[in-house]
Amino acid sequence: MPPSPLTTSSPPLKVADRVASGPSSEVRQIFQTALKRTGIISFANGSPYLGELPFHQLADDAHRIVTEFGSTALQYGASNGIPELRRHIVDLMAIEGVAADPEQVIVTAGSQQALGFAAHATINPGDVVFAESPSYAGAMAVFAAYEAEIVHVPGDRDGLIPAEFECLVRVAWAAGKLPRMLYTVPNFQNPGGMNLSAERRILLGRICQEQGLLLFEDNPYGLLGFDGATMRAIQPDAPDITFYFGSFSKMFAPGLRLGWLLAPEALHQPLTDIAQTAALNPSVFNQLLLTAYLDGPSWRDTLARYRGLYRAKLEALVGALTEHMPAGTTWDLPAGGFYLWVTVPQGIDTHELVHEAIERGVAYVPGTAIYTNGAGRSELRLSFCLPSVEEIRDGAAILGRLFSEALA
Numbered sequence: 001m002p003p004s005p006l007t008t009s010s011p012p013l014k015v016a017d018r019v020a021s022g023p024s025s026e027v028r029q030i031f032q033t034a035l036k037r038t039g040i041i042s043f044a045n046g047s048p049y050l051g052e053l054p055f056h057q058l059a060d061d062a063h064r065i066v067t068e069f070g071s072t073a074l075q076y077g078a079s080n081g082i083p084e085l086r087r088h089i090v091d092l093m094a095i096e097g098v099a100a101d102p103e104q105v106i107v108t109a110g111s112q113q114a115l116g117f118a119a120h121a122t123i124n125p126g127d128v129v130f131a132e133s134p135s136y137a138g139a140m141a142v143f144a145a146y147e148a149e150i151v152h153v154p155g156d157r158d159g160l161i162p163a164e165f166e167c168l169v170r171v172a173w174a175a176g177k178l179p180r181m182l183y184t185v186p187n188f189q190n191p192g193g194m195n196l197s198a199e200r201r202i203l204l205g206r207i208c209q210e211q212g213l214l215l216f217e218d219n220p221y222g223l224l225g226f227d228g229a230t231m232r233a234i235q236p237d238a239p240d241i242t243f244y245f246g247s248f249s250k251m252f253a254p255g256l257r258l259g260w261l262l263a264p265e266a267l268h269q270p271l272t273d274i275a276q277t278a279a280l281n282p283s284v285f286n287q288l289l290l291t292a293y294l295d296g297p298s299w300r301d302t303l304a305r306y307r308g309l310y311r312a313k314l315e316a317l318v319g320a321l322t323e324h325m326p327a328g329t330t331w332d333l334p335a336g337g338f339y340l341w342v343t344v345p346q347g348i349d350t351h352e353l354v355h356e357a358i359e360r361g362v363a364y365v366p367g368t369a370i371y372t373n374g375a376g377r378s379e380l381r382l383s384f385c386l387p388s389v390e391e392i393r394d395g396a397a398i399l400g401r402l403f404s405e406a407l408a
């Protein structure tokens with residue numbers, strides 16, 4: 001029998017073209033390698049330290065939710081999330097000046113899923129997405145999956161430089177491309193640690209409005225400033241074009257997989273439809289457990305303890321790096337969040353050395369995993385929240401030795 005034209009031209013196990021051309025995440029690979037090995041000190045994963053959570057209280061809440069509300073908690077639910085949680089989300093966003101109606105909020109399985117929904121709704125192949133330089137690898141992977149062209153915008157200590165952004169938007173228009181959106185992590189950015197200044201927030205929102213771009217404001221770290229101070233979000237000054245993304249992963253626990261999305265009003269319905277098609281609804285049980293936590297007073301104290309703890313861990317890291325890293329190593333101190341972005345002297349290739357670092361018991365994220373254009377060989381991201389202070393000191397000493405040997 002002659003082979004069917006269908007099977008010869010399109011073998012069944014061949015993935016779709018857009019999947020084949022997507023990036024394989026270097027961060028994820030390093031993370032997986034680090035997870036498989038026991039005793040590794042990981043500066044690689046952006047995971048919170050969970051040891052301060054009130055586990056017994058959460059266990060009591062979980063027990064009560066199942067025994068008293070089991071037939072609701074374990075059932076399907078509303079595709080945009082339970083109203084009690086959406087009300088808490090509105091209160092949280094109000095801290096940063098966002099005024100929203102709970103009906104506008106869409107609860108998702110983490111903000112990563114929300115980014116996927118928003119990208120699905122807005123990006124056509126070839127559209128240009130602008131992002132910080134460096135920017136969050138997980139978002140870059142989402143935009144690449146929707147076949148966007150990613151353009152990194154130069155920045156400094158105060159985040160993205162508006163004039164550079166405007167210039168790059170004009171260049172894209174002139175090249176016949178469609179500048180579609182600016183993606184930014186304005187608070188304690190992943191991976192750079194910088195904060196977008198108040199003035200630039202307003203300016204960037206204005207440029208997006210004038211140039212006809214959307215703005216994706218991704219804010220998982222806003223409540224994690226070491227001094228507890230918060231900044232006004234971009235959304236209140238550009239509500240018609242801004243998608244605001246929030247997460248409970250960093251301020252509470254990523255294991256519940258809960259985050260949210262606030263879309264521009266005109267796009268709320270398509271986004272709700274996308275959420276429903278993709279996931280039906282976020283876990284009702286997890287939402288009830290989170291709501292019980294947010295109903296009580298303890299989460300504020302827990303968060304305050306985390307801020308102190310994370311500051312102490314960053315201080316330990318910086319102290320140990322100062323002691324052990326080769327001369328010429330630099331970084332900018334973040335005022336909160338999870339990440340220290342480090343630049344090492346020429347002659348050290350962080351991409352090449354990552355496997356040897358893992359052999360010696362330390363994982364980090366090389367800059368090449370963050371940029372989409374092969375840059376970043378002199379840079380690395382160190383997450384300081386999960387390891388203990390002792391591990392941080394030991395890990396930094398191992399890295400210092402490795403990098404010094406590479407220079408010798």
Ligand code: PMP
Binds near residue numbers: 111
């Ligand atoms: N945005 C940024 C900037 C992040 O750092 C992360 C997680 N590392 C996410 C979104 C996704 O977080 P989650 O899905 O756990 O809410």
